[in-house]
Amino acid sequence: MIQASKGLLYPWEKELCGLTRFCLTATNCGGKSGCLPLAGCGEGYNPEVMTKPLEIRVHGRGGQGGVTCAKLLASFFARVGKSVQTFGDYAGERSGAPVRAFTRVSDQAITNRNKVYEPDEILVLDPTLLSKEVLNGLGEGGRLLLNVPEPRWEELEQRFLRFQLGLVDATGIARRHRIGTRSLVIVNTTIAGAYAKMAGLPFDLVEATYQALGFMSNLEAAREAYNGVQVWEPREWPKEREGLSPGEGRALEKVEKRIESLPAHRLSPPTPLKTGSWKTQQPVYTENLAPCNAWCPAGNDVVGFIQAAGKGDVEEAARILARTTPFPGVCGRVCPAPCMEGCNRRELDGAVQIRGLERWVADQGFDVVPEKAVPPKVLDFGVVGSGPAGLSAAYQLALRGHRVRLYEGEKELGGVLRTGIPSYRLPREVLDREVGKILELGVETETGRFLRFEELEMLARNHEALILATGLQSLRKLEVDGAELEGIEQGIGFLHRVNLGECPELSGHVVVLGGGNTAMDCARSALRCGAERVTVVYRRTRLEMPAIREEIREAEEEGVQLLLQRQPIGFEGNRRIERVLLAEVEMGEPDESGRRRPVVTERVEPLACDHVLLALGQSRDLEVLPESWKVHEQRVSVHGEVLPIFLAGDYATGEGTVTHAIGHGRRAADLAMKELGEEVEVFERPDRARAVPATDIRFDHFDRAAPTRMPVLDPGERVRSFEEVNGGFSRSLEAHRCFSCGHCTRCDTCLVYCPEGIIRRQELGYEVDYSYCKGCGICVEECPREAMEMTQ
Amino acid sequence: MSVELLSANHAAATAAILAGEANREAGGFGGGVYPITPQTECIELLCAHDFTKGEVVRVESEHSAMAVCMGFSLGGARTFTASASNGLAYMCENVFSAALYRLPVVMMAANRTLGPPWNIWVDHGDSLMLRDSGWIQFFCEDNQEVLDTTLLAFRLAEDPRILLPVLVNQDAFVLSHTMMQTDIPSQEQVDRFLPPLHLPHQIGDSPVTIGGLDFPHETEVHRKQHAEAMDRVFEVYEEVRREFEEVFGRKPEGPVVPYQLEDADIVFVSMGTTGSTVRTLVDRAREKGIKAGGLRIRIFRPFPGEAIRSALGGAKKIAVLDRNISLGLGGVTWSELKDWAPEGSLVQDYMIGLGGGDIRPEHLESLLEDLQKLEHEMHPKIVEVG
Structure with a gap:
């Protein structure tokens, strides 16, 4: 056996291996050369002269950092005073292509500028590259360092008995230390640490080199590789080569003679290079969850309808909405639009105006209610309450072909949509049109009687299943002195009268207590009913007001005043309300809802008023x-x-918005059908955490464009009637602002950026020619909307 | 002085920066640049430098890059740019203009094969396309030579007896992207070597016309002056070399670099990095008792015919290694050199490494065998090594 087991492969290693102290300049300067002083600096390192140049070849894939790896090795040796040369074998190919890089180390000036054909050492950065060609020229006893995951070590250890073999999971280490990009782990600085260990270089040298090159953030990965590399000495060493160093006495590779005189010269025809064999990963087109879809409590395919509208197919847009909601015209006006909160475009230049687009689609008036299905068995359902949840449930049940009877206490259908929301926000004809479409499906109705106790029991007996969607009927009261005075009433009752056309006449100063949408509706309706002045009193700050932002803004435009951080603690007056007593409120620690808890102080002031809602x-x-x-x-x-x-709906969840109620009504209908044996996929709200995040959207691919604004009535004119305030979009241009997160739009970016030119358009998407795709990941990286991913 | 690991791209940029700074008391530095593989790293480093006086202008094409250089140079700035391959072809009109305006612009070319089809590797055809442009041309063999030659190119170009632009060539990738330890002189040394530039026809505050209409008799005079300046290059170069040695402590090689030529029967002539491969071949041949020698042409324009004739001495067989092809003729170096070869000698052209193939000593050994068998010159041969 050769003495290689002691690690003395090269004569000069004797000094390196035995040393615990290391001089970077090999000049015994004692730190005067401006180098980084290490322990024991200046105590006499005098490297022996190398008898022949050391030649190293690095094999990697484009993007792994193989060329820099070779430079790192050269830098190690340059620091101990050796002459070095390092270069890459550059090619036209990019990421994923097999790449070679070379390093020479010598005590003499290096004049050989050929590539390295007979290396003393080979580093392989990607295990899929392992082949005869990669090992070409490596002599017996030569050093071979492979980056492979640990499960393969046992197999590989048996395969390379003739070499000094080092195995390290550089990819795993680099990934743990987050070195590289989203699609590619860069292993060069990690495997260089393993190399240093194999070559007997002290880790101090690695550290000094990384310090000088600005790679310190990669040092811990290098250290892990330095400590973790497994090394096997050569175990099959031919007898006749004992005493020789690797490479000595080796026959040079024969060079084929190909000299022809010019006229006879013929080029060999080029052969196609199937670069598909290079890949370790490949791109696929996927559909990922858009945040608008994830945020929509009604489960609407928001991105789907916007994209259809953007392409000019309004009917398709309406059809997409009709699958999940009977109320695009309603939601397009009154939805608080959680979808817009989730919209990734917020991070660029403002959320897509989804609510306005939904309204625009609905207002085009396409009759797109899906065909009624024919169920295996027609079931009989009763639905109590015709607010958004009840109507949504009735709609879904009727679409499935079932018999539905709808019970409503008021004379007309619509629940809170009719009695709670003023017509300047939701014109009655819009509501009537959408309710009418539900009735066209054959839903029977019974109105004008509020059902209680035994009546409900009877309904339960008469129908196979019952859905209760009676909303939030119980109103919170204020139990303070003077609450019984005349002129104090529940806002809901006031709105109910206004919305059913009573139009109570108000005058003087109206104070509205509360900060939600009902408060805003009360305040704005009060103005329209003749109030001279309206003040909304809310106990927390503006930020905590539950009302829709636009509602607050529009109320203020119309002259409503906000009085914030005030708690009503009593009413005063002679029979009729004259003053409300307001205590100042300070904001304390956040409560379980995350909002700061109001702390009522003893500072109290009266506010004169004529009405309180x-x-x-x-x-x-x-x-x-x-x-x-x-x-x-x-x-x-x-x-x-x-x-x-x-x-x-709200009767089940108390979530308090129309769109939540629509989604929940649909879910209740699904559950009811399922309970009665029908095969149905129950609607579940999507998991928001799965939505494409803004950080995955390539903003660079989109032009900046401010959100489209709707025409609105002049505030002075608004308060004179209950005419609709917002005019709605006249065109669907806003749809072009949609990123289409997670959904391919056939924008051709993948095709344009593919360096191989092997992505082709198909009727419905794209086709990748995998026999040429080298898995570079550029298409995935460049996809503006995260509609592609790399798979193993 | 400091020693750093540098690519030849960065060596050229470092020299240009030092030279530009040396002109800070006069017209400063100027350059118009446009990137092209394999020269990009050079101009990236240049662009990253904040010059005490002057600037690097990033333009939209090579043609404009040279136009900007001409403007800077006429204004008294020390001027540098870099290009390669089809970039040089696109720049071509203004390359001629810079020389005919007698402007001491220095340009680095990272010699790359002309396309299409596209090829990024070394071939000298791009710079040799400009052999009649009136520029002085150097071909370098290693990183240090690139740095040193770039420095002395400014001195040579700006000498009042010369006033010609200089092209400093380096092999694509083999030099441009190869890092080696390189000695970087101090600014103080470069200041000593490169005095502030004062161009006799520098434009100033008063309007002048430069390069207006030349009538035939005037053109005759201008061409004669240009040719005479070219004729003075070798003489001035000797002075510059000596001064370079005085300041920097090392003497750059002459216009031609001989190796084992004293008694050589067989000589391999090369340019650029192939020179080092030739030395390996010569050593191997001499071990076998063959009297081989090498000759590297370092200055290609003006063509050092006399120096070549004298260096070749009594050589009997001469192999010219051309990393280029003049289509319809053969190798450019061969076609120029054969008139200066010893009488009765056999001069065979081998166009080798076209498109950037790795020329190994073993390839040259097979050429040596081929040459030994030859009894008379053959048609120029293409040797495939790729």
Whole structure:
């Protein structure tokens, strides 16, 4: 056996290996050369002269940093006073292409400028490159350092018995240390650490080199590789080569003679290079969850309808919406638009005006209600309450071909949409049109009677399943002195009268207590009913007001004043309200809802007023249910037996928005059908965490464009009537601002950026020619909207 | 002085920066640049430097790059740019203009094969395309030579007896992207070597016309003056070399670099990095008792015919290694050199490494065998090594 087991492969290594102290300049300067002084500096390192140049070849793939790896090795040796030369074998190909790089080390001036054909050492940065060609020219006993994951070590250890073999999982280490980009781990600085260990170089030298080159953020990965590399000495060493160093006495590779005189010269025809064999990953087109879709509580395919509208196919846009909601015209006006909160375009120049687009699609008036299905068995459902949840449930059930009977206490359908939302926000003809479409599906109605107790029990008996969607009927009161004075009333009651056309006449100063949408509706309606001055009193700050931002802005434009951080603690007056007593509020620590808790102080001031409208919140009224009915997890049970009765919308959740109610009504309908044996996929709200984040959108590919603004009535004119305030878009231009997050738009960016030119358009998308795709990942990296990903 | 690991791209840029700074008390530095593989790293470094006086202008094409250089130079700035391959072809009109205006512009070319089809590797055809442009041309063999030659190119170009632009050539990738330890002189040394530039026809505050209409008799005079300046290059170059040695402590090579030529029967002539491969071949041949020698042409324009004739002495067989092809003729170096070869000698052209193939000593050994068998000159041969 050769002495290689002691690691003395090259004569000069004797000094390196045995040293614990290391001089960077090899001049024994004692730190005067401006080098980084190491432990024991200046204590006499005098490297022996190398008998022959050391030649190293690095094999990697474009993007792994192979050329820099070779430079790092050269830098190690340059620091100990050796002459070095290092260069890459550059090619026209880019990421993923096999790349070679070379380093020569010598004590003499290096004049050989050929590539390295007979290396003393080979580093392989990607295990898929391992082949005969890669090992070409490496002599017995030569050093071979491979980057491979640990599970393959056992197999490889048996394969390379003739070499000094080093195995390290540089990719795993580099990934753990987050070195590289999203699609590519860069392993060069890591494997260089393993190399230093194999070559007997002290880690101090690695550190000094990284310090000088500005690679310190990669040092810990290099250290892990330095400590973790597994080394096997050569185990098969031919007898006749004992005493020789690797490379000595080796026959030079024969060079084929190809000299021809010019006239006879013929070029060999070029052969196609199937670069597909280079890839370790490949791109695929995927559909990822757009944040607007994830945020929409109604489960609308927001990105789908916007893209259709953007392409000019309004009917398709309307059809997409009709699958999940009967109320695009309603939501296009009154939805708080959580989708816009999630919209990634917020991070660039403002969210896409999704609500306005939904309204625009609805207002084009396409009749796109889907065909009614023919169910295996027609079921009979009762739905109590015709607000958004009840109507949504009725719509979904009717679409499935079932019999639905809708019970409503008011004379007209619509629930809160009709009685709670003023017509300047939601014109009655819009509501009537959309309710009418639901009725066209054959939904029967029974209106004008509020059902309670035994009536509900009877309904439960008469229908195969019952959906209760009666909303939030119980109004929060203010139990303070003077609450019984004349002129104080519930805002909901006021709105109810206004919206059903009573138009109570108001005068003087109206104070609205509360900060939600009902408060805004009360305040703005009060102005329209003749109030001279309206003040909204809210106990927290503007930021915590639950009302839609636009509502607050529009109210202020119309002259509504906000009085913030005030808590009403009493009313005063002689029979009729004259003053409300307001205590100042300071903001304390956040409560469980994350909002800061209001702390009422003793600083109290009266506010003179003529009317007070209470808009302090609502809750569901369970007291109307029969005594034996117990509500648990949105279901009703009697004596422990769960009945086919489902709570829906605000009555179930109290979430308080139209769009939440629509989604929940749909879900209740799905659950009810499923319970009765129909095969149905129950609607679940998407997981927002799965949505494409803004950081994955390539903003550079989009032109900046401010959100489109809607025409609005002049504030002075608005308060004179209940005419709709917002004019709506006249065109669908806003749709072009949509990034289409996670959804391919056939924008051709992948095709344009593919360095191989092997992505082709198909009728519905693209086709990648995988026999040429080298897995460079550029298409995925450049995809503006995260509609592609790399797969193993 | 400091020693750093540099690519030849960065060596050229470093020299240009030092030279530009040396002119800070006069017209400063100026350059118009446009990137092209394999020269990009050079101008990147140049662009990153904040000159005490002057600037690097990033333009939209090579043609404009040279136009900007001409403007800077006429204004008294020490001027540098770099290009390669089809970039030089696009720049061509203004390359001629710079020489005919007698402007001491220095340009680095990272010699690259002309396309299409596209090829990024070394071939000297791009700079040799400009052999009649009136520029002085150097071809370098290693990183240090690139740095040193760039420095002395300014001195030579700006000498009042010369006033010609200089092209400093380096092999694509083999030099441009190869890092080696390189000695970087101090600014103080460069200041001593390169005095502030004062161009006799520098434009100032008063309007002048430069390069207006030349009638035939005037053109005759201008061409004669240009040719005479070219004729003075070798003489001035000797002075510059000596002064370079005085300041920097090392003497640049002459217009031609002989190796083992004293008694050589067979000589391999080369340019650029192939010179080092030739030395390996000569050593191997001499081990076998063959009297081989090498000759590297370092200055190609003006063509050092006399120096070549004298260096070749009594050589019997001469192989010219041309990393270029003049289509319809053969190698450019061969076609120029054969008139200066010893009488009765056999001069064979081998066009080798076209398109950047790695020329190895083993390839040259097979050429040596081929040459030994030859009894008379053959048609220029293409040797495939790629």
